[in-house]
Amino acid sequence: MYGSASTHDIPTQAATGLENEDPILLAEFEARIARGEKIEPTDWMPQLYRKQLTRMIEQHAHSEIIGSLPEGTWITRAPGFRRKMAQMAKVQDEVGHAQLLYSAAETLGKTREQMLSDLVNGKSKYSNVFNYPTPTWADSNVISWLIDAGAIVNQMANAKGSYGPYCRALDRICAEEAFHLKYGHDAVVHMATGTPIQRKMMQEALNRWWPAIMTFFGPSDKMSVHTEILMRWKVKMATNDACRQQFLDMYVPKIWEIGLTLPDPNLRKNEDGVWEFSEPDWEDFKRVINGDGPCNAERIAVRRAAEENGAWVRRAMQQPQARYVRPLA
């Protein structure tokens, strides 16, 4: 899981602050990126690049730990040894991804403690899909397969970005995600081809999740503010619509192949090979991302409780003589 470019805010051209940067250093920085070189933590970078990347990697990290909650609740309910162990390993991977990503974000100057504090105080966001509930085991399977699939589309693109530590973290993450995809697919296929109870559970879960999946890559490019500078700096590697089209092209046929249906009568591939679909409810998306979704409060409350209950351990771990050292990769 679970990163999605849709979570980070994109600056308007007016507020880039680029006029305050040294033009020679900036030109050199842009030339390096254009040549396909990676930017490393100790290299010069514009403030806007640092700020956008920090926010993006941090939100990706938050998405991993918050995303581990809806699937995590099914660890203790997973049916049978095989699923129970696989679900645990899968969710554990996601927490491991958070660890990798917080380290990558820390290279830009913000501590993990500060990032987690911003998460519980509502100052930073995470992928909006995790504000929806997972009422059944089948919902958890849908996340494992299709949300992870969406994340892979996004992360494979971002792994070719310009910031070295983030790219390296994403390479490792994508390798693990490939297994999650197989796990999720296998679990969904078992349900979709199983007993009538299982088939019904799976179809209902897919119906519930489809609207959220369609918003996973963020608002349509028609609605997004200008992303040119982030694309040029290789912070954002593909547009929201391009990612969404790629996802539909890869997964809708697979969903139909196992006999499941999708709750959108307008979903079809036109003669030009472009997927058409009903426009998602972006007003609802905005409402949920701004805190008013079915599970926002619960997710943050769990995280806050974990932070508060564990504070004594972190206090005990602090050595008075220790000095904060920013990781290098």
Add this chain to the structure above:
Amino acid sequence: MNPTLDLLYRLADDQLILGHRNSEWNGLGPILEEDIAFSSMAQDKLGHSLQLYTLLHELGEAEPDTVAFTRNTPQFHCCQLTELPIGEYDFSLVRHFLFDHAELLRFEALADSSYEPLALVARKVKGELKYHVLHANTWVKRLGTATEEAIERMQAALEFTLPYALGIFETTDAESEIISSGLFVGEEQLQRRWEASISKVLAQTALTLPDLRLLTPVTGGRHGQHTEHLQPLLDEMAEVFRLDPTADW
């Protein structure tokens, strides 16, 4: 009960139930690294229980999934220590420390069991438990020598948990046969080794091990008597499985 079955059920149920409890730390650990560590240990324990239930299946008992996911409280033989809710990190850490010291010594002894299939499993399991003990020792030493707050919490957790931990060594009617047939060295001997093992680690901290002879062990688990916490755990574990027991999930 047949002594081999008696022993295997106790071993397997301990691993299953504590593995399940450890997995509840997902998303709740004091630092991310501890979410990950508890998940690793949970996966190991689930794997150990599966191997032990598989041995039981080879002896004519039901399939591992059936045994694990369809029994009720009185049919479980785990010690009560394993079934207690995760509580706060201090309790879960102390439980992990006290339980895994016993488990490592237990499986080291079982590696020489006269029942060869069990000895084979034990040789593999003990290698993994070594890391569980290493993890517990690291944290107990770290927190047991840290702030006053941490030491106080750890001491209180230790005093609360010890009577339950003594319940690990509760015996059944099969005990003398288990020992005489060479299946296992027996709980009394295991407890002696365990006391030495935990004392050695605690001596390197600011924590005090109470006189164990003055404590009353919490027993009953080995005979199917459990706390009120076990049945809700079992209901949760089987929630999906029981929706359609004929299904392949």
